[in-house]
Amino acid sequence: MAGGLFDEHPGVQVILGHLGELLPFNIWRTDHRLEVKPAGIPARKPLRDYLRENFHVTTSGNFATPELLFTIDEVGADRVLFSADYPFESMAEAAAWFDALALDREVHEKIAEGNARKLLGL
Secondary structure: OOOOHHHHOOOOOEEEOHHHHOHHHHHHHHHHHHHHOOOOOOOOOOHHHHHHHHEEEEOOOOOOHHHHHHHHHHHOHHHEEOOOOOOOOOHHHHHHHHHHOOOOHHHHHHHHHHHHHHHHOO
C-alpha cells in the first residue's frame, strides 16, 4: 500500500484472509504514525483509503463476531467474503457461526456469496 502500487494501478484488487490479517485493526495507527512522521513513502493517499478501495477480506479461520462487525465497519460490507480456511478450520463450524449471525439480510447475502460473485465475475 505504501509503495504507490495502487496509485499506479488503481484497479488492482487483493484478497486477504483471516479478517484482513489484522490490517483493519491496525490501519488507524499506521496512518497516524505516517501522518506524524511520513518516512518518505510514495503513497498519495492514507493507507486506509487503499484498504477500503483495493482490498477484500475473508472470514477464513476467524469466526469471532465482534471482530467481524468491526471489520465490516472499517472496510465496508461490500469488501468482506465468507470462507472457512479448510483444512485448518471446520466448514460446518464456519457455516453454523455465519448462519447464526444477526446481520442485516442484504449484508449477510453479500458476505455469503454476492461479494465473491461480483469480485470474481462468477
